[in-house]
Amino acid sequence: MENLNQIESDIFNKIKNAKERESLEVIKTEIFGKKGIITDLFKKVGSLEQDKRKEYASKLNSLKTKVIDSIEKKLSDLDQSEINNKLQNEKIDVTLPGRSYFSGKIHPVSQVIDEVTSIFSEIGFSVEEGPDVENEYYNFSALNTPENHPARDMHDTFYLDLSKDLLLRTHTSPVQIRTMMKSKPPFKIIAPGRTYRHDSDQTHSPMFHQLEGLHIDKNINMGHLKGCLYYFVKKFFEVDKVKIRFRPSHFPFTEPSAEVDIGYKIQDGKIKIGEGDKWLEILGCGMVHPAVLKNAKVNPIQYQGYAFGVGIDRLAMLKYGINDLRAFFENDIRWLEFYGFDPLDIPTNYRGLSR
C-alpha cells in the first residue's frame, strides 16, 4: 500500500508550483486522468481486503476532494494574478486630452430674438415677418411719412433703384402695414428682423435688427402699451426692480408717441440695468396713428392700439455687456465664441430666459 501522505504532499507541491493555467491542466490529468495517480489508486481499491477497503476508500475520497479544492483555489489565484497583471499593464494617463470636437454657438442676436419671442409669447403675441426689400409706400408713405417730410431725414436709406421706389427697409414698421392688410383685426404681433440704414461709423452699423410690436383691438389704450412694455423690460432684463420712464416724442406713424428710457448705473465698470440715476433710451412707441390704420384698411373709429419698435442688437448689448455694435457683424470667431450661446440654452419661460 502506497503512503497516501507522501502522495498527498507530492501532489500539493506540484499544484503549488504551477505557474499558469496550462500547467495546472497537465497536473490535473496527471492526477485524475485515465492513468492518473488518484485514478490508479481508486482502481486498486477493489483488490483490497474487505475490512480495509472501506477505510482506504474513505481516505482516498477525502484526498480527492482536497486536491480538487486545491486546484480550484489555485486556478482562482492564477486568474486573480493574471487580472492584476493586466490591470498593471493597462494603466494609461487619463489626463491626456480626448478626441477633437467643435462646440457650436448661437449668435447673441438670435439668442435675444428667441428670448424676446418667448416673453411676448407669454402675453399673447405671435410672430410676423416682412421682406427686407420694401417699396417706398410700405416703408414711408403708408406709415404717414410722406415724401418731403423731414422725418425721412432720420432714415438714411439704401435704395435699389434711382427712382427711389425700392429700398432696404429702414425699420420693421412696414410689417405693421403688411400684417394689417392681409387679415382682419384684432392684431397682436411682434416682428423681429433685419433693418438697414445708410450709416456706418463707430456706433452705427448699416445693418441692424429691430423688433416691431403691434396690438390693435377695440379698446387698447396707452395704459396697455405702458403695461406691456413694463412687463417686457422687467422680464427681459430679469430684474425685480426696474426704473422706466415714458417720455413724449414724435414718430409720424404713432400719436401720441413716446420714447422709453430705462434707469441704469455703472457699477465696477459694468452697466447695471434697472436702477441708478442715469437714463438710457431703449425703444420708441405710441398709439398707432389713425392715418396709418386707414392706410392699412383698418377702421380707426372702431379700432385702436399701440405699436413699438426696439433695437434688438442694443438689447443684447445692454443685457450681455457688449460694447461695440460693429463687432456683431464682423464675425471674428473669438467674439462669436466669447459672446455666443450654447445651442442647448433655449430661452423658455419655465427654465428661465438665460443661465
Add this chain to the structure above:
Amino acid sequence: MIISLSWLKNHLSTKANLNQVAERLTEIGLEVENIKSSNGNLDNFIICKIIKSEKHPNADKLKVCDVDVGSGNLIKVVCGAQNARDGLFAVYAPPGSIIPKTNMKLKIAKIRGIESKGMLCSGYELDESSNKEGIIELNKKEKNIGEKYFKNIGEKTMDIAVTPNRPDCLGVRGIARDLASSGLGQLKRQPPIKINQKFKSPIKVSIKKEKNQGCGIFGSVYIKNVQNKESPDWLKKRIIALGLSPISAIVDITNYVMFDLNRPLHAYDADKIDKEIIVRNSKKGESFEALDNKKYMLQNNMCTISDKSGVLGLGGIIGGTRSGTELSTKNILLESAYFFPSMIRKTSKILNIDTDAKYRFERGIDPNSIKLGLELAMCMILDICGGTASKFSVVGKIRDERKIIELDPEKFSKVIGFSITNLKIKKVLTSLGCSLRNNGKKIKVLAPSWRPDIKHDIDLIEELVRISGYDKIPLLIPEKENIKDTLNYKQKLFHFSQRSIASKGYVEAVTWSFTDSKIDNLFSELKNEIKLANPISSDLDVLRSSLYSNLIISAKKNIHRNFEDLMLFEVGPVFKGSKPGEQTTMIGAIRTGKHSRKNWIEKERNFDVFDIKNDALRTLNEIGIDSSSISVSNMTKRWYHPGRSGLLSLGSSTGPELAYFGEIHPSIIRKSDLRTDNVLGFEIFLDNIPETRKKIREIKPQFIVSDYQKVTRDFAFVIDEKYSSGEVINLVKKIDTALIKDVKIFDVYQGDNIGNGKKSIAFNVTLEPKDKTLSEKDIDQISKKIVLKVQEITGANLRS
C-alpha cells in the same frame, strides 16, 4: 436747438433753475440731450504736447506727430507746420471740431497714406491772429495737457432734441410757451414797439405769379444809414453759445431773431440790389455764388430772390455773396418771408444744401410771424447800428390752411386710459395758443398758426397728455391669452435649424445682407446682380444671392488671423430680385481646415465631403425629413468641385432641392485668397422644406418589433466604376423592402487586382424577418436574389 437759461428768461418768468427746466423739458417731449458750458464748439480745442514729430514718409513738407492730449493714448496727427517739433505744447482739435475761421468740420482723414486724427491749430485757424505760418506755441506745463484751450466764456446751455413736428420749438419763445403751459412759469408778453417808420421802402418787391411758386409772403423793411460793426459782447456770447461765429452786428441780429422767435430773416446790402426784388422760379442753367462761397447751378423751378441782374439767393435756403452785407454796408433791406416747406426741401435736396434757415422753413415757419420778426430785428439794428427804417412792405398772401378741430373729451380717456376735465383741456390748449369754443359735449379748437403739426383731434389729445405728463397714464397688466400660435411652421424651422446646426459644432455668424459683387458673382445664378443705388462702399455693392459670399469673406478674415479650423453658419435671407418678396431663406454653412490638428490620439485629417454631407443630412433629419425620402445624387452647382459635391433632394433626384453640399471649387478658393485649399460647405433651401400638417405622433406607425432573430450577410462585387454606391444600395433595398432593413457599404476599393474602370464594393445586408425565424434555406434564397439582381442590372461580378 441750443438754449440758455438767461435767454429763456427773456420769454419766461420762472424761478426754476437750469436742472428743473431741463427735467421738465424732457418730460414734455423736448428732450434735453445734454447740458454744457456755452463755449459751444470751442470746448473741443485742447492743450496738447507733441511727444515726437517725424518727417512724413510720403511728403517732404509734412510731419507725422505723436501727440499727448491727456487721454492716455498718443494720437497721430499729420501737420504741415514748420515749427511742429518734439516737446512743443500746442492746440489740438479732435475730429468733429469746427474750425472757427473756416467753419469746416474736421474729419479723420488719410493724408498721403497716413491717417490723421484731428489737427494742430494755427492762430489764424482759431481766428486769433492773421499769422498763417506755423501752429500756436504755448507756454504750458505737463499738468495742463488735456485742458480746454478756450476758457469758459458764458453760462451753461441745454441742447434740446426738437422732433420734426415741432418747428415752433426751434425758437426760444416756443420752448418758453411749452414750459409755461406745463406750469413752470409764465410766458412774458412781448412789448409793443414804437418806432417812427415814415418813408416807403425804395426797393420794390414782387412775387411772380407762376406755377410752383415757392414763396407765399415776402415782408421787408429798408433801413438806411446804418453803421454795421462788431456785435456787442452780450450778443456775441449768445451767438457763440449757439455754436455760430459772430460775423457783424447785422448778421448776428438776423441769426439772433431766428433762434429767438424761430423766424429766419435775411439782410441784403440794399445798394447792391439792382433796382428791385423779384421772387421768381429759376430757369435751368442760372447760377449764383452763395454765402458758403460755393457756386450753385440751378435747375428749373427753384425759388429765387432775384433782381434785374439775376439771382441774388435761394429763398429760405441761402443768400448770395453779390448782395451780402459787409462792415461797410450803409443801407440794408431786411427780408422776412414765408416759403413753402415742400419746395424748400426739394431744392435743398437737389443742391445738397443744409442751412439753419432751410432746416426751419422745411419744418414750417409761422406765416403770421413776418412782422414780428421784422420788428424785433429792426429795433435791434436801430439800437446797435443806428439808421432810419422804412415802413414795412408785405407782398403776397397765403391761404390759412387751419381747420376747426372737434375734440370729444371722451376720446381722450378712450385712447389714453385716464380722463381729463374740460377745465384742464381749456387751460392746456389755451396756454399753447389754441382758440376754443364749446359745442355741446365737444370742443371746437383752432390751433395757433405756429403749430402746423396740429391737424386732427388725435394731435390735440397728444398735446393734452404731453403737458399733463406721461406718468399719469395708468399701467395695465397685460393679458396672458394667445389668439394663435406664436410661431408658424416656417418660423419654427428657422429657429430650430439654427440650434440644430450649432449643436453639430458650427458657430453662428450674422453677416450683412449686402456683399461684394466680385465674391457674390462666384456663387450666383442670377442674370443681373442686385445692385444698391447708394452702397456704403464699393465692396458692399450688391444684395447677396448666396450665403457663401459673406461666410467666405468672414472665414478669410479669421484664417488671416491664424484661426484656420472653422465651422461657421448663417440662417438668413438671400435675394433673387430687387422687388419686395424676391428673397428666400437659406441655411449656409462652411467648414475649413482640419478636423483634428496636433492631437496625440488621432491622425491629422482635413474636413472632408463626408463630414459636410453628414451635417446636411442630419440637419434635414432633425428638421423632420426622413432619410428614406432624401435622394442623394451627384448633381451640383458650378461653385462646387464637380467631382466632390452633390445634391440632396426630396423623393428622387429630380424632386425639390433640399440641399447642396461639397467641396468649394478650387478656383474659387484660390481667387478668394483664403490661404487654405480645403473649404467645404452646404446650403439648405429652408423654403423648400415641405410643411407637415400632421404632428409626429399622427404620422408614426404602431410600434411593432419582430420577435425573430435578425441576420446579416456580407457581399462583395467587382462593378463598373460608373455605378455609385447610392445606386447599389437602392437597388439592393428594393429587392425585398419588407425583409431588407439596411444596407451598409463597408469597403470600396479601386486599384491593383481590380480591372481598369472597375471597383470593388463590399456591403453588409441586414435582414429582419417579421413572421418567422429565417432558415439557412431562406437566407440562401434571398442572398441568391441579391447576387442575381446586382449582376443582372450592373453586370457586376461576385468576388469570391
